[in-house]
Amino acid sequence: MxxxxxxxxxxxxxxxxxxxxxxxxxxxxxxxxxxxxxxxxxxxxxxxxxVRQLPLDGVREAPDGGLVIGATTTNSDAAAHPEVRRRFPALTQAVLAGASGQLRNMATVGGNLLQRTRCGYFADLSQPCNKRVPGSGCSAIAGVHHHHAVLGHSEHCVATHPSDMAVALAAFDAVVRYQTLDGAGEIPLAQFYLPVGDRPDRETALPPGALITAVALPGSVGSPQSRYRKVRERASYAFATVSIAAALDIHDGVVRDVRIALGGVASHPWRASSAEAMLRDARPTADRFRTAAEVELSAAKPLRDNGYKVTLARNLIEAVLCELAGTERDR
Missing domain, CATH: 3.30.43.10 (Uridine Diphospho-n-acetylenolpyruvylglucosamine Reductase, domain 2)
Incomplete structure (x- = not known):
C-alpha cells in the first residue's frame, strides 16, 4: 500500500x-x-x-411520511431501526444478508452505495479490466464469468454490482442526497448508477467531489409486505448469485402495486419494470408471476457459463411473489 x-x-x-x-x-x-x-x-x-464524525448519521421521519437515513449511519443501525423494520422489512433483510456483524458495524449507508465491483479481474492488476483501466479490455468475457451479468452489460464490462442494500433501496424508489461546494442536490437511485456503455469506469451520476449526505425513502412506497431473498453459493456471507427485493399490495383479489428489483444480474440494481407493468391490475397467480418474470428476463443476454442465472432469477421472482401473495406455486 x-x-x-x-x-x-x-x-x-x-x-x-x-x-x-x-x-x-x-x-x-x-x-x-x-x-x-x-x-x-x-x-x-x-x-x-x-467523514465518520460529520453530523450525517441517524434515521429520521421526513415531512412526507418517509424516512431519511443519514449517509454515515452504519448498516447495523439502519437495519435495526424500528421504523425501517416495520415499514421497509426488505431493506432490513437485505442489510442483514449483506455481511457479517463486524462489517455491518463499520460500513456506512453512503459507502455501501459506492461499493465497486467484486469481479476478480478488477482486483487483479495483472489482468486487463476496462473498469480499472479504460480501453484495456474485459478479461471476464472470455474468462471466468459464471457470477457475472446477464442483463444490461456491454462488450466492455460484464461485472455486477455487489450491494444488497442498493437492491432493496431500488425497489422502494430511494433518492440519494448529496452536497457539493456549490450546494445540495439529489438523484433518484434509478438514475444514480450509469449504464455500462463503453466507459464502465464511470459508475455513478454524482458530480465530481460530491459527498453523499443521506438516502431518502418516500412515504408512499413503504410496505410491510416486502421481502429480500438472496441466493448465494454458501450459507455464510457471500455476494449474491441472484437476489430479489419485492413488495406486493393486493386489494380485492387484484395486484394494486408491485415492486421488484434484482441483484447479482447487472452492473446496478435491476428494476424489473416490465414484470411490474404486467402484474399491476392482474390476479396474483403463480402462472401470472412466472409469465411476468419470463417477460422481464427475455432481455437477458447470458454469457457462455452463466445462463443458469436466467432460470434462477425467474424461479426466484415467482417464489417470492407467491410467498407474498400467499399463493401456491405450481409443481
Whole structure:
C-alpha cells in the first residue's frame, strides 16, 4: 500500500474543501471496500478524508411520511431501526444478508452505495479490466464469468454490482442526497448508477467531489409486505448469485402495486419494470408471476457459463411473489 495522508473532517464543508483541493483525495467512511482496494493497488488515494464524525448519521421521519437515513449511519443501525423494520422489512433483510456483524458495524449507508465491483479481474492488476483501466479490455468475457451479468452489460464490462442494500433501496424508489461546494442536490437511485456503455469506469451520476449526505425513502412506497431473498453459493456471507427485493399490495383479489428489483444480474440494481407493468391490475397467480418474470428476463443476454442465472432469477421472482401473495406455486 502506498503512503497517503489522513484527515478527519469536522464539518461537511471542510470535507468537501479537502477533496476539492487534492485531486487524489477520497472520502473515507467505514473503509470496508476502499481500504481493501488500496491494499491490492486498485485504489491509490493520496489523502483520505474521514467523514465518520460529520453530523450525517441517524434515521429520521421526513415531512412526507418517509424516512431519511443519514449517509454515515452504519448498516447495523439502519437495519435495526424500528421504523425501517416495520415499514421497509426488505431493506432490513437485505442489510442483514449483506455481511457479517463486524462489517455491518463499520460500513456506512453512503459507502455501501459506492461499493465497486467484486469481479476478480478488477482486483487483479495483472489482468486487463476496462473498469480499472479504460480501453484495456474485459478479461471476464472470455474468462471466468459464471457470477457475472446477464442483463444490461456491454462488450466492455460484464461485472455486477455487489450491494444488497442498493437492491432493496431500488425497489422502494430511494433518492440519494448529496452536497457539493456549490450546494445540495439529489438523484433518484434509478438514475444514480450509469449504464455500462463503453466507459464502465464511470459508475455513478454524482458530480465530481460530491459527498453523499443521506438516502431518502418516500412515504408512499413503504410496505410491510416486502421481502429480500438472496441466493448465494454458501450459507455464510457471500455476494449474491441472484437476489430479489419485492413488495406486493393486493386489494380485492387484484395486484394494486408491485415492486421488484434484482441483484447479482447487472452492473446496478435491476428494476424489473416490465414484470411490474404486467402484474399491476392482474390476479396474483403463480402462472401470472412466472409469465411476468419470463417477460422481464427475455432481455437477458447470458454469457457462455452463466445462463443458469436466467432460470434462477425467474424461479426466484415467482417464489417470492407467491410467498407474498400467499399463493401456491405450481409443481
Amino acid at each position: 502506498k503512503e497517503f495522508a489522513y484527515q478527519r473532517a469536522a464539518q461537511v464543508r471542510d470535507a468537501l474543501t479537502a477533496v476539492a483541493e487534492n485531486a487524489g483525495a477520497r472520502f473515507l467512511g467505514g473503509g470496508t471496500n476502499l481500504v481493501d482496494l488500496m491494499k491490492c493497488g486498485v485504489e491509490e488515494p493520496t489523502r483520505l478524508v474521514d
